[in-house]
Amino acid sequence: MADHVDLVLEQWRARRPDLDPSPMGVIGRMSRLGALFDAELRRNFGKHDLDRASFDVLATLRRSNAEHSLTPAGLMHSSMVTSGAISQRLDRLEARGLVTRAPSETDRRGVLVTLTPEGLELIDKVLPTHVDTESQLLSGLSLAERDQLAGLLRTLLESLGDKRD
């Protein structure tokens, strides 16, 4: 069996036999899978008038605490995007009435973003379909293989300094 990346590796070995292309066997595949996953998840978001960015914010708020609230900085760290991107995402979600921005009570620079009832309702409706879509994307692997894969990816993330906060 062979996938697209196997062809790419063969081509490199033919054109640049001095180079060891094996790292591409991992990183190239992750990049391709990322694109395929993204396309499929986006399709599901689209059914619910959402996009990846909005889902990301709503889901992060939903899981964060019982009040469904977080600072923009917290959202930024969780999402791995810049502060400017978070500001713009919040503008859009606030305009749709899915989140509110309130001044922080302890730090006058700060803002507290909170899910509105409408935001909560929407994310709670979309979440099961999202997990289901993800599950289908992984259905080519057995449960044991998924665990094995998750473990290897965690090892890699830890080695790159990905922290719990």
Added chain:
Amino acid sequence: MADHVDLVLEQWRARRPDLDPSPMGVIGRMSRLGALFDAELRRNFGKHDLDRASFDVLATLRRSNAEHSLTPAGLMHSSMVTSGAISQRLDRLEARGLVTRAPSETDRRGVLVTLTPEGLELIDKVLPTHVDTESQLLSGLSLAERDQLAGLLRTLLESLGDKRD
């Protein structure tokens, strides 16, 4: 040991115990790794006056055949971006003198994109540093683990219909 995604999974289990978040243990980690990989690879491209998109095109041409040439459609399939994106990438590369566009000899709709000597020189200079960067990104895994990971990712890609062409 635990990474950021372990925290996310814990949060989901606390807030939505009815949902099985385990697919996120794979897909969430791949997404995070993708972002970390991208940032590091981009740093390397930047050292050589390149970006991901340009590198992608130059590398695909470099490995494709002895003439280092391909059609825009071929580049599009390999890169998983739209035809519009390829057109624009080629505009930029052509303006920098790194590729040429010539009319196809067999199909008057078609175009043949070819690496110029300057393009070849640049990609051959950057390639070893790129593979080296990728290798360092994977250094948290043993060689056996990398093989195992590549195998699982290939299984997944095949199950999603990723083909050799």
Added chain:
DNA sequence: TGAAAGTTCCTTAGCGCTGAGATACTTTAT
């Protein structure tokens, strides 16, 4: 206490991509 450094969030120009659509050409089917 006051100045400097740090933090938090926002604004905006510029960039590359998508999605829709246009143009020109080729293939298929009648």
Added chain:
DNA sequence: ATAAAGTATCTCAGCGCTAAGGAACTTTCA
């Protein structure tokens, strides 16, 4: 031979992100 369908590439408006920088506020430390 010709209409219809398909293919290859390009154009462009719109979108979300980054990078840079600004404003407001807090912390640190002399």
